[in-house]
Amino acid sequence: MIDPQPDGHLPVAAEKRTADGTAPDLEHGRMINGGENLWMTEIQSVLAQSGTKKTTAYLSHECRMERLPHSETYLGGGREIFQKEKPWEFLTYTQEGRIYQFGNPAVMTVPPSSEGDGTFPPAFExxxxxxxxxxxxxQIYYFDYDEIHERLLSNQISVRSLFLQVSWSTGGDDWTLYSPCRYVNFSNPAFQTSSYIQPIAGTVLMPVGDSFVPGSIACSLNDKGDHxxxxxxxxFRDMAEWRIRQEQPPEVARKSIRDVQQVMPTFFLSQDHIIPINGTVRLYRYL
Incomplete structure (x- = not known):
């Protein structure tokens, strides 16, 4: 067995050095946002679209609401950094030079959902x-199944060096998602005869309708070529609307729901919306 280096990589002489293609550089990717105050954040996933429209969206890292004590801007002054009255994280993505922020479910002011199962958190520019x-x-190279399974079993690769590429087509558009693997499940042959690898990544961007939503993606692969x-x-659902539908008959509920639309709804996490994807998945690392 070849001993890994401290960073989990194989020694250079043992590495495959031939490029199989290219991917957005998520190891060094970053975005710079702002005006009077600038902030830099890593890019944690990239979603590329081609077909009826060609565009690329870059997802930032999560961030807390902050003040800027040493700044001359409206957020300046005082001795506190965290905005304790806004105790939530937010996410942004950049597309064609514009930045969009996902609304926080606790303070979203979109109308309550209809008869459906809920609403995705909206993004606003x-x-x-x-x-x-x-x-x-x-430049990148792709792992074949046996190679990456062996490296995982022998602890010869760091999870920070393993990335996920998922490609699929829908509605005349081709989509490709690039993301680091946040963690990876894999079979242990000492305890089972089945062989599998199951990476999960998040947060990523997923297309829904004409916009994007934040989510996670999981891929299960086995040694038979199935995935x-x-x-x-x-x-999310509006708490007031949900309670009204539970407790009042439909004809009364409709009027009550119209009334609560006049005030700020409070949203709660309803469920996960699962989207099966008919596509391809590759595991890769950067050269």
Whole structure:
């Protein structure tokens, strides 16, 4: 067995060095946003579209609401950094130089959902905020199943070095998602004869209708060439609407729901929306 280096990589002489293609550089990718105040964040996933429309969206890392004590801007002054009155994380994505932020479910002001199962958290453009994504393509190579399974079993690769590429087509569009593997399940031959690898990644962007939603993606592969791909995104419902539908007959509920639309609804996590994907999955690392 070849001993891994401290970072979990094989020694250079043992590495495959031939490029199989390119992918956005998620190891060094970053975006710079803002105006008077600038902030930089890593790019944690990339979603590329081609077909009826060609575009690429870059997802930021989660962030807390902050003040800027040493700044001259409206967030400046004082001695506190965290905005304790806004105790939530937010996510943004950049597309064609514009930045969009996902609303926080606790304070979303979209109308309550209809008879359906709920609503995805909407994204809104942050007007007057510049956004530049720096994520050029970089050479990669793809692992075949046996190679990556053996490396996982022998602890010869770091999870930070393993990335996921999922491609699929729908509605005349081709989509490709690139993301780091946040963790990986894999079979232990000392306890079972089946052989599988199951990476899960999140947060990623997924297309829903004409926009994007944040979610996670999981892929299960086995040594027979079979694979399963699923995306999952949180779905929220308005608490007042949900209680009204539970407790009142339909004719009374409709009027009550119209009344609560006049005030700010409070959303709660209803369920995960599961999206099966008929596509291909590859595991890769950067050269």
């Amino acid at each position: 942050i007007k007057g905020c510049n956004s530049q994504a720096h994520c050029p393509d970089r 399963i791909i699923e995306a999952s995104s949180r779905v």
